[in-house]
Amino acid sequence: MEVIVYVVLGINLFCSIVLFFLVGSDKRKARKGQWRVKEKHLWLFALLGGAIGGQRACTLSDIRQNRPASDSVGPR
Numbered sequence: 001m002e003v004i005v006y007v008v009l010g011i012n013l014f015c016s017i018v019l020f021f022l023v024g025s026d027k028r029k030a031r032k033g034q035w036r037v038k039e040k041h042l043w044l045f046a047l048l049g050g051a052i053g054g055q056r057a058c059t060l061s062d063i064r065q066n067r068p069a070s071d072s073v074g075p076r
Helices: 002-032 039-061
Strands: none
Touching: 002 039
């Protein structure tokens, strides 16, 4: 049972790290006007357990910098 827990945590950590760098790379490419990372790859790693790394990358890269803070409250 312990081995399964460690395997799941390892997969989650791996996917979080990969997604963190993929989102950072995607943001960097977007700013330069280059071809970006495919969205299906971002979703794949997020669904495999990397959502925490993706969220952290979005926070650090300030993806929502051009939108007012009221957007985060809910739909209009």
